[in-house]
Amino acid sequence: MSIHTAYELREKVLNGEASAEGAVWDALDRIGERDGEVRAYLTVDREGALRQGTEIDRRVRQGERPGSLAGVPVAVKDVLCTRGLRTTCGSRILHNFVPPYDATCVARIRAAGGVIVGKTNCDEFAMGSSTENSGFFPTRNPHDLERVPGGSSGGSAAAVAAGEALAALGTDTGGSIRQPASFCGVVGLKPTYGRVSRYGLVAYACSLDQAGPMTGDVRDAALLLSVIAGRDAQDATSADVPVGDYVGALKRGVEGLRAGLPKEYFAEGLDPEVKAAVMRAAGALERAGATLCDVSLPVAGHPEYAISAYYIVAMAEASANLARFDGVKYGHRTEGFRDLLEMYCKTRSEGFGTEVKRRVMLGTYALSAGYYDAYYLKAQRVRTLIRRDFERVFEACDLLLSPVAPTPAFRAGEKVSDPLQMYLSDIYTVAINLAGIPGVSVPCGRSKAGLPIGAQVLGRPFEEETVLRGAYAVEQEIGGQ
Secondary structure: OOOOOHHHHHHHHHOOOOOHHHHHHHHHHHHHHHHHHHOOEEEEOHHHHHHHHHHHHHHHHOOOOOOOOOOOEEEEEOOEOEOOEOOOOOOHHHOOOOOOOOOHHHHHHHHOOOEEEEEEOOOHHHOOOOOOOOOOOOOOEOOEOOEOOOOOOHHHHHHHHOOOOOEEEEEEOOOOOHHHHHHHOOEEEEOOOOOEOOOOEOOOOOOOOEEEEEEOOHHHHHHHHHHHEOOOOOOOOOOOOOOOOHHHHHHHOOOOOEEEEEHHHHOOOOOHHHHHHHHHHHHHHHHOOOEEEEEOOOOOOOHHHHHHHHHHHHHHHHHHHHHHOOOOOOOOOOOOOOOHHHHHHHHHHHHOOHHHHHHHHHHHHHHOOOOHHHHHHHHHHHHHHHHHHHHHHOOOOOEEEEEOOOOOOOEOOOOOOOHHHHHHHHOOOHHHHHHOOOEEEEEEEEOOOOOEEEEEEEEOOOOHHHHHHHHHHHHHHHOOO
16 A cells, blocks of 8 residues: 555545545555455455545545545454444354444444445454454464464454555454554554443443554554544443544653553563563653553452453353344354254354354353352452552553563464463453453564564553553654564
8 A cells, every 4th residue: 555554545635635546446456465365354345445435535526524534444343333244243153144234433434434445354253362263264464474463353453464454443352452453563452441332343241342443553543543432322331531632642742651560461471572572662661751660460460360350251241142143033044943942052053163152151151050159250359359450550650561462473273272372362451351441552573583562551541542642652762663
């Protein structure tokens, strides 16, 4: 793509220096060149995207201003509903589902002039950390096709990294925006829970899921967040909190801010190359004017507590949310059943993949009589302690800086047969979802093998402006080098 950022493209389209249709053609050509090997997309809406691009150019010629994303090609993770465009959630059980409405964040992108070029691959129902659990095919990391792009938003991260879209939407339940962003060398932002409407997001775990931007740089992430954020009457969990000037806030820098380094996130198990890259990011914050300090997260930073609590809560909610996929109203329905119960059982057995079945069964077990108090209720109590951990730390500092994942991108197939090892890929991200705070992954270096490494900048609830300022300072000082 000749124009490398969404912000730059929208300026040129609005000024008549570039055409939206041309930008769409650039994206489609790039998809044609790279997606045969990367496989970031499940569905490409070629005709629809060109139609949108042509309409935006017409409006510009007539003196209108189509919006702050005018002509920007945007990819959408396939767990977000798109009107008239297939939405599969990466699952065979929804292989033929076409929603009659847009998710609110998708509708806001369209209203701002963004062009939806297609739907990206993901782990089935967003359950995974490598995009190897897709019901269709795995996605590859554009930096090394033998490696995973991360998950579950691996398709969105790979699409941006490969230049197949200038921006993308992902969803983050336990790190599913930030971890693939780190693995693919892009920026990925998980907003505060409630900052972005979940209406039209097919639920995995309702109390954890959040949609957010995945982009090539921090300014583009700020731009996309400014479009999708805000109260939505159709989502009771969306917060009535004013949306900030995220792009404008970047100019304020980090002078005078206090950035904490949680000691538990730099302990045993962290790859030395990842630690070195994140410490370079810490140095960048310090050079930009922030003050560094050591802090402790005794519960949130302890994997035995955070990982255990997260997977119990997430699996319990998944078992309830996925009960709706039974072959009755939409999606796949089995053939040759004798009665209703057999239809339910065969439909779900044929339609769901191994990881989804595993999580539904474990979640149902955790919620069952005799085990609810021992597992689910205890996990919720630990969740409260995790939230208090962050509240206490943010009394002493404005930002936290940590790794996103223990290692750079791992090889395809390396962990797929060991679910526990795969779950531990989320060791530094799940507590953030349990607490509901915002976090962004920003590239901060590369391994000796040339693989991207991301640093995670965290902040107080609804302080996305501060989080983006921290990420922008890192980006400006060291970029992805």
